[in-house]
Amino acid sequence: MAHPVPAVHPVSGCGAKGPACFVVDTGGARLMLDLGYGPQPGLWPDVDAVGHIDALLLSHGHADHAGGLKLRPKIGNPPVWATATVARGLPPDIKAHPLPLQGVTDVLGVPVRTGRSGHAPGGIWLQLGVGDGLLYMGDNCSESALYAWDAPPPAATVIVDAS
Numbered sequence: 001m002a003h004p005v006p007a008v009h010p011v012s013g014c015g016a017k018g019p020a021c022f023v024v025d026t027g028g029a030r031l032m033l034d035l036g037y038g039p040q041p042g043l044w045p046d047v048d049a050v051g052h053i054d055a056l057l058l059s060h061g062h063a064d065h066a067g068g069l070k071l072r073p074k075i076g077n078p079p080v081w082a083t084a085t086v087a088r089g090l091p092p093d094i095k096a097h098p099l100p101l102q103g104v105t106d107v108l109g110v111p112v113r114t115g116r117s118g119h120a121p122g123g124i125w126l127q128l129g130v131g132d133g134l135l136y137m138g139d140n141c142s143e144s145a146l147y148a149w150d151a152p153p154p155a156a157t158v159i160v161d162a163s
Contacts, residue, residue, distance in 0.1 A: 006130040012045035021045035029054040029108040037067030052076040059138030060123030085122025118149030132156030
């Protein structure tokens with residue numbers, strides 16, 4: 001299935017350091033990449049105008065990327081996708097769909113390739129098979145002595161948390 005060029009809507013995480021949260025409209029599904037909180041106390045992404053989200057994909061379990069899960073009801077309580085390590089740290093009422101540390105999976109008809117981000121336990125980058133590829137790197141460290149890192153594939157659109 002061919003996917004059109006995605007529309008990317010930054011909700012939070014551009015400019016000043018804030019909680020990571022991006023919406024990707026693939027033409028067939030609305031995916032949210034991360035739903036963070038902080039890092040400053042009381043700093044939440046403004047999801048009031050986001051509308052219905054079909055799936056939430058988490059890059060890793062740090063609060064500024066996954067700490068805003070209590071906002072899910074405002075976006076339609078989408079299913080959550082995360083690696084097994086990240087899923088173990090989620091609230092018990094959230095049963096995450098699996099994302100591999102390395103590999104390809106299907107999220108609502110969208111192929112998603114993943115690789116280890118070198119940043120946190122269970123942390124990954126995500127390449128969505130839309131347009132000419134959309135790569136989301138929600139924190140990345142190619143030089144970590146502690147966590148493995150996989151070189152991401154080329155993509156026409158790249159979102160990098162460069163804080």
